[in-house]
Amino acid sequence: MPFQSVKFYQTGTFTVGNRLLAPQERSVQSNMRRTNSLNSGHRACQGCGEALGARYAIDAAMDATGNRLIAANATGCLEVFSTPYPETSWQIPWIHSLFGNAAAVATGIAAALRVKGRSDTRVIAQGGDGGTTDIGFGCLSGMFERNDDVLYVCYDNEAYMNTGVQRSSATPPAARTATTAAVGPEPGNVFGQGKDLPRIAMAHGIPYVATATVAELRDLEAKVCRAMEIRGARYIHVFVPCPLGWGHASEDTIRISRLAKETGLFPVFEAEHGEVTSVSKIRRKLPVEDYLRPQRRYAHLFGTPPRTEVVARIQAIADRNVKRYGLVDE
Amino acid sequence: MLKQIEGSRAVAAAVALCRPEVICAYPISPQTHIVEALGEAVKAGGLPHCEFINVESEFAAMSVAIGASAAGARAYTATASQGLLFMAEAVYNASGLGLPIVMTVANRAIGAPINIWNDHTDAMSQRDCGWIQLFAETNQEALDLHIQAFRLGEELSLPVMVCMDGFILTHAYERVDLPTQAQVDAWLPPFEPRQVLDPAEPVSIGAMVGPEAFMEVRYLAHAKQMRALELIPGWAEEFRRAFGRDTGGLTHTYRTEDAEVIVVALGSVLGTIKDTVDAMREGGTKIGVLGITCFRPWPSAAVRAALAGARRVVVLEKSLAVGLGGIVSSSVRISYPGSPAAVHTVIAGLGGRAITREALARVFAEAFAGTLPPLTFLDLDRALVERALAREREQRRSGPIAENILRDLGTVASRAG
Numbered sequence: 001m002p003f004q005s006v007k008f009y010q011t012g013t014f015t016v017g018n019r020l021l022a023p024q025e026r027s028v029q030s031n032m033r034r035t036n037s038l039n040s041g042h043r044a045c046q047g048c049g050e051a052l053g054a055r056y057a058i059d060a061a062m063d064a065t066g067n068r069l070i071a072a073n074a075t076g077c078l079e080v081f082s083t084p085y086p087e088t089s090w091q092i093p094w095i096h097s098l099f100g101n102a103a104a105v106a107t108g109i110a111a112a113l114r115v116k117g118r119s120d121t122r123v124i125a126q127g128g129d130g131g132t133t134d135i136g137f138g139c140l141s142g143m144f145e146r147n148d149d150v151l152y153v154c155y156d157n158e159a160y161m162n163t164g165v166q167r168s169s170a171t172p173p174a175a176r177t178a179t180t181a182a183v184g185p186e187p188g189n190v191f192g193q194g195k196d197l198p199r200i201a202m203a204h205g206i207p208y209v210a211t212a213t214v215a216e217l218r219d220l221e222a223k224v225c226r227a228m229e230i231r232g233a234r235y236i237h238v239f240v241p242c243p244l245g246w247g248h249a250s251e252d253t254i255r256i257s258r259l260a261k262e263t264g265l266f267p268v269f270e271a272e273h274g275e276v277t278s279v280s281k282i283r284r285k286l287p288v289e290d291y292l293r294p295q296r297r298y299a300h301l302f303g304t305p306p307r308t309e310v311v312a313r314i315q316a317i318a319d320r321n322v323k324r325y326g327l328v329d330e
Numbered sequence: 331m332l333k334q335i336e337g338s339r340a341v342a343a344a345v346a347l348c349r350p351e352v353i354c355a356y357p358i359s360p361q362t363h364i365v366e367a368l369g370e371a372v373k374a375g376g377l378p379h380c381e382f383i384n385v386e387s388e389f390a391a392m393s394v395a396i397g398a399s400a401a402g403a404r405a406y407t408a409t410a411s412q413g414l415l416f417m418a419e420a421v422y423n424a425s426g427l428g429l430p431i432v433m434t435v436a437n438r439a440i441g442a443p444i445n446i447w448n449d450h451t452d453a454m455s456q457r458d459c460g461w462i463q464l465f466a467e468t469n470q471e472a473l474d475l476h477i478q479a480f481r482l483g484e485e486l487s488l489p490v491m492v493c494m495d496g497f498i499l500t501h502a503y504e505r506v507d508l509p510t511q512a513q514v515d516a517w518l519p520p521f522e523p524r525q526v527l528d529p530a531e532p533v534s535i536g537a538m539v540g541p542e543a544f545m546e547v548r549y550l551a552h553a554k555q556m557r558a559l560e561l562i563p564g565w566a567e568e569f570r571r572a573f574g575r576d577t578g579g580l581t582h583t584y585r586t587e588d589a590e591v592i593v594v595a596l597g598s599v600l601g602t603i604k605d606t607v608d609a610m611r612e613g614g615t616k617i618g619v620l621g622i623t624c625f626r627p628w629p630s631a632a633v634r635a636a637l638a639g640a641r642r643v644v645v646l647e648k649s650l651a652v653g654l655g656g657i658v659s660s661s662v663r664i665s666y667p668g669s670p671a672a673v674h675t676v677i678a679g680l681g682g683r684a685i686t687r688e689a690l691a692r693v694f695a696e697a698f699a700g701t702l703p704p705l706t707f708l709d710l711d712r713a714l715v716e717r718a719l720a721r722e723r724e725q726r727r728s729g730p731i732a733e734n735i736l737r738d739l740g741t742v743a744s745r746a747g
Contacts, residue, residue, distance in 0.1 A: 068529045072397060073536075085537035093527035095400050096536035097423050101393035104385065108352060108397020108405070109527060111381040115351045115403055121529055139393060142386030 027218050028056070028063045035062040035091060037069075042089040043081040047250025049240030049257065050078050050155040052214045054126065057153050057238065060221035062092065064228035065122045070113075072106040074127030074136055075099035077162045078155060100135035102127045103143040106150040114149070122228060123149065129156040129170035133197050144204035147232040151224070154197060154235070157242035165245040169195040172265075173317070174310050175297045177245070182300040191313060201235040202274045208232075209271040213239040215257035216268070219280065223270065239266045247296025259291035264318035267325045282327045288315045331508045337469040337499040338363030340506045341408075341434055341492075344473040346371050347514040348432075348480045350406040351521075352398035354383045354391040358413040359446050360496035361436035365408055388413035392420035392431075399429035400535055402526040404480065406431070410496055411438035414452045418459070421489075425460030425551065427536060428524070430483030430490070432476065433461075437597065437648070438496040439681040443732035447682020448496040450596065450648040453625075454657050456491070460551050462558055463626040464578070465596040466494040469504045471623075474577035477509070478569060480518055485561065486554050487524045493625075495598040497682070509573055517572050555627035562624055580629035582621040583636050585611060589618030591697045592640040594633075594662055596622045599646060599678070599685055606690040617694060622658070633665040640666075642697050643673045646690075646708075650677050655705040671704070678708035714738055 028034055037058040044051035062069050073079045073096045082089040083096065097105045106125035113121050125143075127136055132154040143150055159177045160166040166179040173191040176182040180189040201209045207230045212220040220238060227234040239260055243250040260266040261280070265288060268280035289311055292298040301307045322328050333340075342364050345353075353372065355365035372382035381398075385391045388409050395405040409417060414435055424431050435453050439445040453463060462482060466472035472494040479490040494500060525535060539547055559580065566579035584604055586592055593603050600621045607617050620636045622629070637643055643666055645659035654660070656675030663670040676693050679685045689709050696702035717738050722728045 070401065070527045070529065080538055083534055083537035085534070085539060088534040088537055090534050091532060093529055093532045094534045095397070095527055096534075097393060097396050097427070098419055101389065101396070101420060104390040104393030105397035105400075107383065107385075107390075108354070108394035108399070108403075109401040110397075111352045111383055111394065112398040112401035112403035112405075115379055115381050116401075138387055139390050142390050145386070146383070 028060045028221050029217070031063070034059050035067060037062050037090065037092045038082060039089045039091055041087065043084060044077070045244050045250070047243040047253045048077075048081075049214045049242060049253050050128065050157055051081070052217070052253070053155050053220065053238040053240045054078055054153075056214075056217045056220050057126075057224050057236070058092065058124065060224040061122070061124055061151065061228055064225045066120075068121040070109050070121060070123050071095070072097070072102045072109060072123070072125045074102035074125075074131030075162075076128040076131050078126065078128065080162055099131055101139050102131060102136055103150065103152055104139040106152070107143050107146070107148040110149045119149075122151070124151045124153060126153045126155065128161070129154060129158060130160045130168045132156075133169045133195050141204070144201060144206050144233045144235070147206060149231050149233075151227045151234040151236065153224075154237045155240045156237055157240045157245060159242070159245050161242050161245045170197070172314075174301060174314060176300065177297070187300045188297070198235070198237045198271070201237075202271045204233070205274045206233040206235060207273060208234040209237075210235075211237045211239070211266070211268050213257040213261050213266060213268060214241070215254050215261060216280070219268070226270070245297070247299070248294050252294060256291065256294060259286065262286045263288045263291045264322040264327055265291060265314070267321045267327060269325055276325065279325050279327060281329055282322070285322065285328050288318050331510070332505055333508050334503060334505050336363060337472060337494065337502050337504065338436075339367050340469050340473045340508070341476055341494070342367030342371070343508055344476040345406055345432075346377055347509065347511055348477060348518055349404065350377070350380055351403035352381045352383065352395065352405045354385050354394040354398075354405070354407045356385050356388050356391045356409070356413065358388070358410050360438060360448075360500045361408045361410040361413070361434060363500060364434055364436070388417040389420055392417040392424060392433075395431045395433075396420060396424050396427065396429055399424070399431050399523075400427065400525070400527050402521070402523045402528070404484075404521045405429075406433070408434035408436065410436040411440055411446075411452045414456060415440060418456065421456055421461065422459050424489045428487040428551075430480075430487055430521070432479045432483055432490050432492065434476070435491050435493045436496040436500045437493050445681040446496075448498050448648070449680045449682065450493070451650070451680075453491065453493045454649040457626055457657065460488070461626065462486075462488055462490040462555065462624070464490065464492050464624055465622060466492065466499065467582075467598060467600045467621060467623075469499055469502060470506045470575065471577045472499055473506055473508070474569065474573065474575060477514055477518060478565060478578045482558065482562065482565065484521050486558055488551075488554055488558070493597065498598045507575065513573060517569070558624075559627050559629060559631075578623060580624045580632045581636060582623060584619040584621065586618030586620060586636055586639075588616050589639065590616045590641040591644060591694060592618045592620050592637055593644045593646060593694065594620045594622065594637075594658065595646040596625060596658065597648065599648065602685055602687060603646065603690060606687045606694065609687070610691060610694060615698065625658075628661050628665075630665040633662060634667055637662070637666050637668075640668070641672065642702075644676055644694060644697050644702065645673060646676045646678050646685075648679045650680060674702045674704060674706065676706045676708055683709060
């Protein structure tokens with residue numbers, strides 16, 4: 001009988017089936033002893049990328065730390081949907097203080113643990129893109145600069161979703177939000193230079209920076225585990241679609257995430273001490289239109305007449321990412 | 331141990347004796363010497379079980395203190411003026427979460443116009459934030475109040491703000507009696523938090539609370555402050571027995587027994603007021619002083635009792651409620667058993683303007699004569715104000731107010747008097 005190699009992905013996806021892997025390589029979520037740290041019953045919308053990302057990230061962090069983990073949470077969707085008290089979803093010690101101070105609160109927790117000789121307990125701070133790239137940016141940069149022993153996870157859904165889809169500094173060009181309406185001669189968000197948080201984090205020279213999407217959850221878990229092997233300031237930026245804010249079907253969260261990566265719009269990589277150390281290659285590069293079309297926030301680009309020049313500008317952003325990070329093997 | 335040291339150094343020494351575990355520091359005058367001294371102590375190994383964190387803003391300073399306190403560490407920071415306003419959101423959050431952080435506020439004016447000198451506008455802006463607010467009259471009292479603050483805050487799970495006049499106290503070299511470590515250890519037990527972030531017993535802290543319970547949570551904060559009113563006098567007595575000094579408590583009276591006029595004030599200006607009162611007493615004038623040590627919670631019963639015999643009350647305030655007048659006097663009016671009209675507000679010392687005995691003697695004499703208006707601005711330069719008002723009447727584009735006034739005034743640099 002001829003030898004046939006096992007394909008570690010299923011048709012149409014790149015998901016590695018757990019049953020095909022050695023036990024130690026299987027995902028944390030496949031483990032019966034997973035902690036369900038963000039437990040079921042919370043109030044996230046159907047198809048919420050943030051809930052999915054947080055569940056995998058925190059359970060992976062719990063697994064990596066022997067269940068000794070404390071989380072500080074910025075105000076935002078994740079905070080609101082997880083704690084309509086007394087129905088908290090958190091099975092771990094968890095604190096929410098304010099919108100803009102999660103990184104600093106985490107610094108305080110880490111300092112307290114150190115002074116009490118409990119450094120085996122680790123600290124995660126988490127927030128959305130608004131709490132990270134805008135209002136919490138000062139505290140985050142301070143935490144990076146001091147190299148405090150905190151892993152900060154940003155769940156980036158590219159706008160202020162909790163307050164009703166307003167623009168943040170992570171909102172991409174042309175995207176419609178409640179404060180960048182799809183009206184006028186240049187509908188949607190402006191073409192600015194953007195605020196590339198992973199690269200800003202890298203510029204601080206911190207030990208570990210990574211990006212991930214909820215399309216590759218095993219990759220997210222691996223990056224959280226890697227981050228937990230390191231002491232000092234670490235940053236993981238997770239791409240999390242928001243069906244409500246982006247206007248896509250709730251069952252398309254994973255597909256949209258994959259398209260963001262496969263078009264080159266969201267580069268997936270790791271960096272240590274300011275240098276890129278690994279890049280998740282694009283298997284088959286797709287045009288950005290494939291990513292934009294399913295989302296109503298970009299609907300104004302595909303009306304009559306279509307705004308092909310705007311799509312071309314977005315394509316140029318993707319192409320630049322591909323070149324910058326070497327996302328496609330020549 | 332008696333020492334001749336700067337007020338800031340005395341406070342730093344007191345804080346160090348309280349065995350703080352996390353100190354977060356951000357520089358702002360006139361508080362800076364306190365955290366400098368503590369930073370030096372930590373770096374030199376004098377506080378082995380303490381983390382000293384240089385943060386990037388006052389907002390971060392309070393946020394780091396929140397995290398540290400929630401994780402069970404005794405947390406301390408210090409600020410002033412703009413710094414207190416910049417951290418205001420976190421100041422409210424610390425009290426809302428019931429975290430017993432202790433913070434020194436080296437009282438300073440709030441801009442604009444920017445001004446680094448002393449008044450009480452910063453602390454008064456946070457009077458309803460849910461923190462206990464104590465005001466020190468002397469450096470000795472500032473030192474002692476910090477030791478009391480940790481115990482008070484941790485007993486009630488409430489944060490405590492110790493207010494001391496910027497420069498007047500923080501930068502003054504005075505003799506203070508510094509207690510021993512053994513004395514402080516005997517008085518201040520280790521921090522036993524009511525709530526703590528601990529993987530062995532996971533809790534969620536800071537969950538959303540809706541209309542169904544928000545009132546109750548806020549009421550409990552009020553009830554705790556009312557409880558503080560009951561505890562503070564007893565603890566001041568206990569402190570007196572342990573340390574031999576009559577510091578702390580809710581209020582202090584001075585020569586009020588038969589006083590017809592009582593002057594109410596907070597902080598270091600009480601010294602000047604007492605000197606003025608002594609001189610007037612020598613002339614047979616029946617005048618006394620009520621010093622407010624604990625401003626929040628407001629010691630209404632103690633104030634009422636102290637003022638019961640007074641015909642008139644003069645409240646000397648180092649802050650201005652713009653559009654109203656006095657902040658402290660508003661509280662005094664509800665506690666004074668006599669007519670509210672007999673409570674006079676004197677706004678004094680804003681932005682470091684010197685409060686002289688001559689000026690005080692003048693307004694106190696007016697109070698006796700019945701000619702003191704309801705609201706007085708001590709030593710206000712009326713001519714200067716009239717010129718500015720005239721300019722605004724005459725010119726639409728009259729220009730920046732403060733800069734115009736300084737030009738009118740001429741080169742006097744930062745004349746304090």
